[in-house]
Amino acid sequence: xxxxxRKKNVSAPAAPAASIDETRIGSSVTxxxxxxxxxDVILDGTIKGNCRVAGRVTVERDGTVNGSISGKSVExxxxxxxxxxxxxxxxxxxxxxxxxxIRTPSLxxxxxxxxxxxxxxxxSQRPMASAGGGKAGR
Amino acid sequence: xxxxxERTEKTRPIRTVISRGxxxxxxxxxxxxxxxxxxxxGHVHSTGEVTVEPSAVVENGIVAHRILIRGKVTGDVxxxxxxxxxxxxxxxxxxxxxxIRISEGAIFEGRSNVRKPS
Numbered sequence: 001x002x003x004x005x006r007k008k009n010v011s012a013p014a015a016p017a018a019s020i021d022e023t024r025i026g027s028s029v030t031x032x033x034x035x036x037x038x039x040d041v042i043l044d045g046t047i048k049g050n051c052r053v054a055g056r057v058t059v060e061r062d063g064t065v066n067g068s069i070s071g072k073s074v075e076x077x078x079x080x081x082x083x084x085x086x087x088x089x090x091x092x093x094x095x096x097x098x099x100x101x102i103r104t105p106s107l108x109x110x111x112x113x114x115x116x117x118x119x120x121x122x123x124s125q126r127p128m129a130s131a132g133g134g135k136a137g138r
Numbered sequence: 139x140x141x142x143x144e145r146t147e148k149t150r151p152i153r154t155v156i157s158r159g160x161x162x163x164x165x166x167x168x169x170x171x172x173x174x175x176x177x178x179x180g181h182v183h184s185t186g187e188v189t190v191e192p193s194a195v196v197e198n199g200i201v202a203h204r205i206l207i208r209g210k211v212t213g214d215v216x217x218x219x220x221x222x223x224x225x226x227x228x229x230x231x232x233x234x235x236x237x238i239r240i241s242e243g244a245i246f247e248g249r250s251n252v253r254k255p256s
Binding site: 021022023024025026028029030031032033034035036037038039041045049053054 | 153154155156157158159160161162163164165166167168169170172176179180
């Protein structure tokens with residue numbers, strides 16, 4: 001990679017260059033509408049709408065979503081008012097403030113996370129069948 | 139006593155990037171630079187510099203300090219500073235700016251109004 005070392009600004013190192021599939025929304029940015037598509041989303045700003053992507057969604061401490069989030073895996077350290085659905089794991093860090101229904105096969109919540117909403121942790125996605133059984137039935 | 143502003147973690151520079159695979163259906167308002175590689179079906183408003191990369195499409199115009207168009211922009215653009223339309227860039231709409239630079243190969247269909255910054 002480029003080996004430029006600039007000592008002009010002694011600030012925290014700029015976040016590494018986003019990979020092709022990584023969308024970053026800075027803290028001063030507000031999206032009034034929906035975000036969808038492939039790739040990951042890292043949110044420090046505000047989305048007044050839905051965020052439905054194929055990849056990973058990370059809502060940082062300053063991030064806010066007023067709407068639904070859908071992704072392969074989701075980590076929330078900021079605010080969510082709406083709903084959350086993930087095909088993979090969901091992690092709520094200690095600064096998470098969630099007012100939403102959560103649906104995921106796996107949920108981890110750190111101490112300090114605030115959650116108000118129905119939580120539905122179901123190991124695998126399958127149509128509503130009779131309860132029980134570890135087999136991945138159809 | 140002098141207090142020099144300190145960079146805290148909150149003010150670390152984060153470049154806002156709308157990546158190639160993403161579609162934004164709605165408007166974006168930003169107090170910082172934006173790099174757009176995907177599609178924005180809406181309006182973009184920034185106090186900084188907006189770069190529309192070759193893979194990008196912005197449908198409803200842009201208002202910013204500076205605008206660099208390498209992709210496709212439909213709708214009017216307005217900049218307090220300069221607007222650049224690069225060789226692969228396309229602007230279908232009017233442009234109001236303090237200055238404009240149009241590279242060879244650029245497509246510009248609209249009216250240019252260059253005025254001195256107030």
